[in-house]
Amino acid sequence: SAVISQKPSRDICQRGTSLTIQCQVDSQVTMMFWYRQQPGQSLTLIATANQGSEATYESGFVIDKFPISRPNLTFSTLTVSNMSPEDSSIYLCSVDQTEAFFGQGTRLTVV
Amino acid sequence: DAKTTQPPSMDCAEGRAANLPCNHSTISGNEYVYWYRQIHSQGPQYIIHGLKNNETNEMASLIITEDRKSSTLILPHATLRDTAVYYCIVRVSQSGGSNYKLTFGKGTLLTVNP
Numbered sequence: 001s002a003v004i005s006q007k008p009s010r011d012i013c014q015r016g017t018s019l020t021i022q023c024q025v026d027s028q029v030t031m032m033f034w035y036r037q038q039p040g041q042s043l044t045l046i047a048t049a050n051q052g053s054e055a056t057y058e059s060g061f062v063i064d065k066f067p068i069s070r071p072n073l074t075f076s077t078l079t080v081s082n083m084s085p086e087d088s089s090i091y092l093c094s095v096d097q098t099e100a101f102f103g104q105g106t107r108l109t110v111v
Numbered sequence: 112d113a114k115t116t117q118p119p120s121m122d123c124a125e126g127r128a129a130n131l132p133c134n135h136s137t138i139s140g141n142e143y144v145y146w147y148r149q150i151h152s153q154g155p156q157y158i159i160h161g162l163k164n165n166e167t168n169e170m171a172s173l174i175i176t177e178d179r180k181s182s183t184l185i186l187p188h189a190t191l192r193d194t195a196v197y198y199c200i201v202r203v204s205q206s207g208g209s210n211y212k213l214t215f216g217k218g219t220l221l222t223v224n225p
Contacts, residue, residue, distance in 0.1 A: 004154075033212070042198070043155065043215040092154050098204055099145070100213055102154030 002027055002095050006103035013083055013110050020079045021106045023093030028073035033094040034066070037105070043092065049076050083110045114138070115199045120220045123193075129186040131219050133199030136180045143204045144175060145213070146184045148195040155198065155215075158184065162204075189223045196220050 003026040013019050023032065034046040046066055047057045055068040069077045080087050090105040116134040123129040135144060145160040159166055159173045161182075166173040172185040186193055198218040203211055 042217050043213075045212055045214070048212065094154075094213075096211075096213075099157040099160060100147070100155075101157065104154050105152075107152075 002029065002097060002101040004093055004095060004101055004103035006093050006106050008106055009104065010107040011109070013108065015084050015110055017083055018079055018081045019083065019108060020077050021091055021093070023076045023078070023103060025074045025095050029095040029097065030073070031096055032070065032076045033096065033100070034068065034076075034078045035092040035094060035102075037090040037092065039088070046078070046091075080108065083108075085110045114201050114214065115216050117197075117199055117216060117219045119217065120222070122222050122224060123186075123189045125191060125223055125225050126188055129189040129193065129221055129223070131184040131186075131197050131199075131221060132181065133184070134181045135199070135201045138179050138201050141203050142201045144173065144179075144182050145200045145202065146171070146173065147198045147200065147213075147215075148193075149198070149218070150192075150195040158197075160204070186221075189221075191223050191225065194221060194223045 005024045007022045032049045035043040036046050037043045045058050046061045047055045049055045049068050049070040051070045051073050065081055067079045088110045090107050092105045093103040094100050143160050143162050146158040147155040149155045159171050161173045175182045196218040198215050200213050
């Protein structure tokens with residue numbers, strides 16, 4: 001199994017600002033995933049981040065809004081840019097080794 | 112869109128078996144059935160997965176029908192801590208290709224009552 005640490009666990013941000021979420025894994029993994037969970041909704045995949053290559057974004061998500069970094073095999077960041085109240089969600093990092101493991105999420109509130 | 116169908120909610124008495132159904136009539140031959148659960152305010156937790164044989168681990172049992180079009184997750188002795196949203200997902204088990212990703216549906220909210 002993999003242990004995933006996310007920072008921050010929660011934040012309240014002003015609209016128009018950006019927040020960078022960090023995800024640290026206790027082992028080297030090839031693929032890391034970022035999900036969004038809007039209030040009362042299920043999880044939606046934002047993008048897949050492979051080390052050494054550009055992240056692959058799902059339909060409806062763009063790099064300018066959600067830039068992702070993947071500098072090594074144990075770490076990734078997701079930035080939520082130019083935030084609006086509609087970005088208020090839980091953002092989750094995940095790694096996949098046949099079965100997926102998830103961080104505890106970052107609860108973001110945009111005011 | 113999610114490739115599975117689950118009831119939106121179910122209730123179960125504490126100590127009894129909880130049987131959570133899932134329909135996946137369009138499952139492909141190389142796709143596995145995965146189950147995850149999400150306890151309130153936590154990240155999803157892996158429970159079990161299987162291809163066509165029934166599977167059992169320390170958390171649950173997975174029963175897959177012979178035609179693989181449906182499955183049932185069984186929590187043999189439900190406790191209050193099993194109250195969560197349970198997600199049934201189908202996908203291939205090895206990385207590579209767009210169908211490797213996890214596509215979450217709405218899941219089933221299981222409420223275990225004392």
